[in-house]
Amino acid sequence: MSFQPDKGGRIKESARATIQLPAAETASHSSNIDTSSHDPYKAAREALDKNGFVVLSASLFPSFDLEALRTAASRMTKAARSGSWPYIRTLPKQFPPWPQDPSHGIWGVQHLLHPSNPDHLVFAKSYFDPELLKYVAVLIGCDEDDLTMELYNMLVRPDKDFSLRWHRDDIAATATAQEELERLQKPAFHAQWNLALYDDSSLVLIPGTHKRARTDAERNADPYEAHLPGQITVKLKAGEVAFYNNNILHRGVYDSTKERMTLHGSIGTRAAGEERARNVLQHGVGEWAEKWDVNEFEPQMRERARKMRESLVELGKSSGDVGFFSKDE
Known part of the structure; x- marks a missing residue:
């Protein structure tokens, strides 16, 4: 894993289709946690609080079965591209709802835990992985018994x-500086991560922006600006996990010539109440979560999954119609 401070790149004809090719040197960064850390849980929390993101070494998750996940991910991707799996993120739309027609291309696969997915158990083993849940609870600052199932996509x-485009997941681009600060000062109430099944250098972010309003340069920049001051590219090796604050200023830059299968998950806490409702339920997980049968899981995982699913179902029932963060783009 490395973090690349970006120094700009060539611009193609369309900003939406720009692939950033920075001529940059690799920089060391304090957000890299591995087994050499005395207390990796504490170190991860400190890095996330300070920088807005943290990358955890694959060595911290010995129970992840990358080969099984790659095989299942390949089947899901093939089904999504062929149109036989309807839950997809379609080009060129950034936020839900997405059309279910893959003819113009896809960039994501939704609902890996859906009961109609033949491989849902394979993905569930990584989502409910005991070690991953320990980190999630520490990063949120809650007990594991308070965790709430949210999303698992790819x-x-x-x-x-x-x-x-540059964005914060739960703060509109039209927000004033004061509105940004008011939202950023609230607890996150969840943890969000990327688990790379293949090397991945798609996530671009500006460290520290999870604690401050945008600068004038950031606010006035083109939404697809290839370079903003202080931005870095997070380069993940297969098996590494990047946790990041969803309201850090970030974007994705995706290369159609490079294989990518990165599991994109989030888990919340009961303390969130309806604070997380729209971000989670806008993806449609509430339509099937209550019907999800966890009885085929091994006993320990079954109990974790049951409790976390029940918390999600309760959130859906209490929240009603939550709408979409950005229905019109």
Whole structure:
């Protein structure tokens, strides 16, 4: 894993299709946690609080079965591209709802835990992995018994070069500086991560922006600006996990020539109440979660999954129609 401070790149014809090719040196960064850390849980929490993201070494998750996950991910991606799996992120739309027609290309596969997915158990083993849940609870600052099931999706190689605009997941681009600060000062109430099944250098972010409003340069920049001051590219090796604050200023830059299968998950806490409702339920997970049968899981995972699913179902029942963060783009 490495973090690349970006120094700009050539611009193609369309900003939406720009693939950033920075001529940059690799920089060391304090957000890299591995087995050499005296207390990796504490170190991960400190790095996330300070920088807005943290990368955890694959060595910290010995029970992850990358080969099984790659095989299942390949089947899911093939089904999504062929149109036989309807839950997809389609080009060029950034936020849900997405059309279920893959003819213009896809960049993501939704609902890996859906009961109709033949491989849902394979993905569930990584989502409910005991070690992952320990980190999630520490990063949120809650007990494991308070965790709430949220989302498990996959980000894949797009059918053509594609990029996301600079954004915060739960703060509109039109927000004033004061509105940004008010939202950023609230607890996150969840942990969000990327688990790379293949080497991945798609996530671009500006460390520290999870604690401050945008600068004038950031606010006035083109939404697809290839370089903003202080940005870095997070380069993951297969098996590494990047946790990041969903309201850090970030974007994705996706290369259609490079294989990508990165599991994109989030888990919340009961303390969130309805604070997390829209971000989670807008993806449609509430439509099937209550019907999800966890009885085939091994006993320990079955109990964890049952409790976390029940918390999600309760959230859906209490929240009603939550709408979408950005229905019109």
